[in-house]
Amino acid sequence: MKIGIFFGGPSREREISFAGGRTVYDNLDKSLFQAVPIFVDSLGNFILLDWQYIYKGTIRDFYPPVAALPASEHKLQVYLESLGELSVAEQDQIISQVGRRVLPQELGLLMDFAFLALHGPGGEDGAIQGLLEWYGIPYSGSGILPSAFGIDKIAQKKLLKALGRPTPDFRVITAAEWDVADPEATLGYLVRELGLPLVFKAPRQGSSIGVSILREQDVAKFEAAIERSLFRKTMIREEWQGLGQQGQLAWLQQLTDIREGIGLPVQLTVISDQLTDENSTLDTQNSTLLYHPEALLNKLNELFQTVEAVRLTNVDGETQVLVESFVAGREFSCIVVEDPNGEPLALPPTEIVKGEELFDYRSKYLPGLSRKVTPIDLPEAEIQRIREACQEMFTTFGFQVYARLDGFLGKDNQLFLNDPNTTSGMLPASFFFHQAAEIGLNPSQFLTYLIRTSLAARRRAGMRPVKLASLLQQLDEAVASRQHEEKQRTKVAVIMGGYSSERHISVESGRNIYEKLSSSVKYEPLPVFLTGSAQEHKLYLLPINVMLKDNADDIREKIEYAEAGHDLHPILQRIRREAEPITSTYAGQPTAQPRRILFEELAELVDEVFIALHGRPGEDGALQRQLEQYGLPYNGSGVVSSSVTINKFETNKRLREAGLRVAEHRMANRLEWEADAESFYRSLETQFPYPFIAKPADDGCSSAVKKIKNRAELEAFCHLMFRDQEDLETTAANTLHLGFKEEFPRKDAFLVETLIERDGAQHFLEITGGLLTHWRPDGTYDVEVFEASEALATGEVLSLEEKFLAGEGQNITPARYAADVQERQRISEEVKHELRRVAEVLNIQGYARIDAFVRVRETGAVEVIIIEVNSLPGMTPATCIFHQTALNGYTPYDFIDRILEFGKERTSRLQLETKS
Template sequence: MKIGIFFGGPSREREISFAGGRTVYDNLDKALFEAVPVFVDSSGNFILLDWHFIYKGTIRDFYPPTAALPRTERPWQVYLESLGHLSLDEQDRIISEVGRRVQPQELRELMNFAFLALHGPGGEDGAIQGLLEWYGIPYSGSGILPSAFGINKVAQKQLLKALHRPTPDFRVIGTEDWDAADPQATLDYLVRELGLPLVFKAPRQGSSIGISILREANLAQFQAAVERSLFRKTVTRHEWLALTDDKKIQWLQQLVDIRDGIGLPVVLDELSVVGSSLSVNDDLTTDNQQQTTNFLYHPEALLAALNERLQTAESVLLTNVDGEAQVLVESFVQGREFSCIVVEDPNGQPLALPPTEIVKGEEMFDYRSKYLPGLSRKITPIDLPEADIQRIREACEEMFTTFGFQVYARLDGFISPDGQLFLNDPNTTSGMLPASFFFHQAAEIGLNPSQFLTFLIRTSLAARRRGGMQPVRLAGLLAQLDAAVAARASEVRTRTKVAVIMGGYSSERHISVESGRNIFEKLSSSVKYEPVPVFLTGNSDEFRLYVLPINVMLKDNADDIREKVEHMEAGHGLHPILERIRQEAHEITRTFAGQLTAQPRRVSFTELADMVDEVFIALHGRPGEDGALQRELEKFRLPYNGSGVDSSSVTINKFETNRRLREAGLRVAEHRMASRLEWAADAESFYQSLETQFPYPFIAKPADDGCSSAVKKIKTRPELEAFTRLIFRNQEDLMPAEATTLSLGFKEEFPQKDAFLVETLISRDGAAHFLEVTGGLLTHYGPEGELQIEVFEASEALATGEVLSLEEKFLAGEGQNITPARYAPEPQERQRISEEVKQELRRVAEILNIQGYARIDAFVRVRDNGAVEVLIIEVNSLPGMTPATCIFHQTALAGYTPYQFIDQILEFGKQRSERQIVA
């Protein structure tokens, strides 16, 4: 069957939709389905997307393409709407660079079924569902009416109230009422009616976008909360002129962000003026107010407008042209928050999967906490008595039926300390990232992502047929799919067993799990490999290996997996509610999973060697990249990915790597190690020694960790002291004062070490062009057995802060990676510089004897005379393999899909092992 995957879209959740669409594309069972990627841009155009672009980190990395962007002073990354009004011909020219436009009437020829990974308005509101109904194309999820209802939080609240179902009390503020009302009187009214705290929501948004909590009756905070939900922003002359030029850029970048800010385009209204300095276009009113309206599409234009208008106007109001018309204000519910996926069983009846408790470190489960691993915890099932969990499930099943949802939905709610249930914010499309609730809860009944997607496609076909869509044709499709699923289950296929080792105990453990899951999912949907998820924990003296069932592998992060493993090892059996749900889901799992999940099982290296044919190490830092695990695997002649023992033991150490590269004539930063012993002996001499050798600002970082862990630009003595005390601390927790000095983010990892690396800050140094790049490589054996190194086009990494953050590297929709790097505007000159950079990266690989694959980070200076200087920062022998990592952007340019790249890595490891055995 041809499955059209619709992803992207016009909503503020388009980046999560883009990442979710990629998850579906990768996880569709290749033996059953052919994926047809239909990217929907922010103007609603359908684009049959070239597969290379599916693996970009963000939409803005490829669309609109660089050639379509206007020349600006700063390298803004923008969406299509920032190009202003475009004719159809102009849109077609842009579309042709990434794929081809598809007219709605063509869709039926391209696909048998539409899988909707779209979110928010345009995706969950019935609009796309109505179009597909018109053309007779079966689609996933709920139909038109329940979708339209599911996106409207106000309508949901009104129905729940009418049905006397418990839901937080609420009021609705319309824009007209808000503009005419006295803000203080409105605040007093809401506090009187609903109490404090107050929760503010944008009624037609998901992913916690446009949500605020007001804990005290503060008028300024209240007005800001309302504006946040309406996607407005009042900017005063005083606050704008107080910002430096750099701070204005940072402020503006946050303002135009479609998730945290108000986005673009905006309408600018001047609210008041100073004196009588008015332009000829001003509309004067009796109170000397004006309402001159301007549409602004691009950040550069908005920056210029603010600089101009706020010279005279006391304040301006910016309003997103697609903002909300209402604000939903709710009373705050004190309780434990949960989320529950409900699916239809084969008989069309709702079946609630085990509800997940969301344990947050902050008061709000915001966009960052939802999608960045390690920031919040998902506990499945929620830690409550079995009777209470069953009450939650029954309430969710009842809401699913009441709202007329079909196929699946995600229902959120709270359970108060006195046991009262509050359900709110049902979603007819759940986030589809690899570790989202969607796959996380399905794994508890034994379905991996590939199997769950097959189940949803089959269930959606049945729902559309039940709804009257072309019953004869859909009956044929159902029979065809059922036969294919049965044949797939009964096939006896010898597949290569690959242990995917993930986790570890370093600060990079959560990203390692993300990498391992991605590798597992790419291999599990193939016809060649059978992946076996293996979790590594313990310490440097003893590696403990556990074979994981799918439900444990899809826990939220490495710490959750470790706790679950330890829980099982302590003799605790399966939760009774999971036993019950698995029995209820037996008909589903029997057809689509084949067998129920097992418990985590500890294995020795000897047992592992008997179980699998080869190993994919998805660990980062220590252990994994240091050669210790590789040494163990070689004892059992198990092929593995990446470099060998000797090379890994060098590249894990940034100081030793730099030393060897400098000796070989390559450019690296001046560097030295700073030890705990030296600091403990005489702290003042320690600081002075560093300050003498490295003028501020300089870089301080661990010598053997990656993923931007504790990489800091040190600008002052207090920052140096804070960094030193944190990295040399004896306690597990961070010290609050030092964390504040270094502006550490919530739950930011900061390892404990006995030494750290100090480097000079690499700067432009007068170069005409200066950029940070990251380049991937892959090795092969040539016809004569010689090692060949294929270096890919490097990506240009754009950091919004002082160094690349964890979010910019790994959070869907964050980060700016331009592939290939923009070394020069002219194609011929760009390619010349690129070849020089690739030659330097190849030399690094040769000097360090890198094998398999790797990622090398560097700075590049291009001088006025065209001379190219490459300064190496670090080498990663087992680079991150998360879905959006830029190494997949690079391999796509070279013609490798992510699966083909992984296959090449595994094949090289097998060939190397065979050569070693012969030798």
């Protein structure tokens, strides 16, 4: 069956939609379905996307293509709408570089079924559903009316009030009312009516976009909250000029971010009088429409020579603000699905334990920033009360197939439901898959069930009953046949987790590998979690519901819970019984609890191993040595090479001895610091003028990599790195501007390096390059080096989010070494030559990622300065190694398959050598 996956779209949630569409594309069962990727751009064009672009980290990394971008002094990445008003021919030219335009009437020729991974306006509001209904194409999720209702928070509130259902009190402020209102009087009214705190929402957005909480009766903060929900921003000349050039650029980037800011294009309107004047008015005759961030930057600099203030309004902003009274209580989210009889079945509700007061975009999608506790820690009767309320809302609103319902349990035990979503986020560990895993469905199986249920829902509603009956019969027969094939696949243990600061990213990588393999016809993956210590590696076989917990700490907690002898939560037993009509067909019997296994048992259970660990343990050779003892093939480099590349100091030393360029470096030891801190600081300052780089010598993922600019930051770095306690010292953390929950490991030494800078080069960029090795018949191997990606850091160094979080990192693949195509390729070949030399010097096997800086001199000379080598690079869905392999024709699955086959061949060769 051909499944058209619709993703991207015009909404502010397009990056999460893009990442979710990729998840669906990868997890569709390849024996049942053929995926057809339909990327929807921000102007609403349907594009049959060339498959390699699906694996870009963000939409802006490939669309609009680099060739279509206007010149940009600051190299700012933009969406299509920033190119201004485009003719159909101009749009077609842009589209042709990434795929081909598909007209609506063509959709039915390309697909049997449409899976909607779109979010927000244009995706969840009934619009796309209506289009597909017009052309008779069955689609996933709810129909037109419930979708339209599900996106309108104000309409939902009115219905809940009319039905007498508990919902926080609310008021609505229109943009027109706000424009003539007295802010102080309006705030006073809202506080009297609703109390404090107040919650402000953009009524047609998701992912907590446009949401604020006001905790005090502060007029300035109140105005900012209203502006945030209307997607407006007021800027005063004094504030603008006080930012300085770098501050203005950072402000601009934040403002034009579609998730955190107001986005583009904007209408810029001059405020004619000073803001302190109560009679200040908008000069509507002095308005400008601006599409590109640099045009906005230039316009602001020009205007603030003469005017006092301006207002920026996104052209697609909201016209109303929903203001709610704050509910103090426990926040939860619950997925409700239709069972095979069309009745609602609520999955186990998840409690959202936030580190900050607002469960914002970043907290929702970056592992480790918030916790998802499933089921919510309540007595069974209370959880059942939540489930029944969610099932009732599902029915009341007329939802179909599935929905995500959010709510609060107040301090007085009152239950509030709000913000139902007819399309849930579909990242690998989202609520959508997270809760389905609790009844034993992996993502591939859950997607199959939802497609089947959606076909049945469309047929019940009267869409092409004969044709859909035939599709349902075909799918049911194929599912039954697929169950028989399960036992014939190659078993692969996917080892993830660990106990380092990279454990959360390791889990993300492991899950991605698991999902790529589980949807294949060749492999049957088994998720295995590694914990313990350097002295003893403990392995645990994970059931799917534990593997899809939010992060490594949650998984470890579930393991400890099981080892303490706790039984499965009774509500889970109940829900699994209720879900048996689903799981008996689509999943078989789920494992109830994680189980400790020894390496001997692992060798009996699986044919080979994929190590998805990062840093120590995993990349240091210790685990590889244990696997070799049991004859288990594994991915990546061998014991000796791994033990070298984990040590950045030793890696640099060997590369320098081989004639490759690396930064000046040295180790800084705790004993030296403890003996005489002042002498220690002066020694570093003498050898490395500020600013320089300090980082752990045996961790990756940008964990604790800092640009040290002065003595205070050096002292803070040392105090944190050499601390005895687990918790971070607040003063030192603030000095280094550590983010919320930012990991900072404890070590007895760290690496100090000179800061690599432009040094007068004509062109200077940071790159990350991947490679893959292939066996030759004579027992040696070739190194295939991919086109490197240009990594764009918004801060001083590439952050964890930029490397691994979908929609965050900015990577251009291939790297932009030069504008001229032939010159770019010449430089690229030189860079690849240097990366190949690195692999040969360090005896890299399987695959790797090498980070470097590239300088291109006016003479054309190319200098490649190696930063670090990762022998088990991150394999999260958004990591740029998949962008690179795609250019060489490898899908992520193909790439993983090649890696596993290389490891299997290596083990066979070693065994033959041993016998001979």
